[in-house]
Amino acid sequence: MTAAIEAGSSIPGFQLSHVRAVQSHDFQRVYFISARVDAPGLPDAIGTWTSNRLDPSEGLIFSADDLARASTRWPSGRPSMSDDGAQLSRDCVAER
Numbered sequence: 001m002t003a004a005i006e007a008g009s010s011i012p013g014f015q016l017s018h019v020r021a022v023q024s025h026d027f028q029r030v031y032f033i034s035a036r037v038d039a040p041g042l043p044d045a046i047g048t049w050t051s052n053r054l055d056p057s058e059g060l061i062f063s064a065d066d067l068a069r070a071s072t073r074w075p076s077g078r079p080s081m082s083d084d085g086a087q088l089s090r091d092c093v094a095e096r
Contacts, residue, residue, distance in 0.1 A: 004056030008072040014039040020092035024085035034089035046093050050079045
């Protein structure tokens with residue numbers, strides 16, 4: 001999933017690290033995927049995406065927060081940062 005999200009960015013040097021996924025209890029098949037975004041001009045930034053699967057060859061990817069929308073081509077989706085699992089996925093990244 002990391003490579004698939006990275007492939008959606010046009011920012012040179014865009015890489016994800018400390019990637020964490022949390023399944024939401026608000027939806028049957030939604031995972032919030034948060035990661036530290038390593039790119040020039042984005043120090044210590046965390047982005048969040050959603051997917052209906054953790055296998056990128058089978059799932060859809062959506063941007064869940066402003067950083068994800070601004071740094072990748074993945075469109076916004078229905079799950080939002082106020083849904084269950086979103087903040088937890090970010091907290092897991094921030095702890096690392």
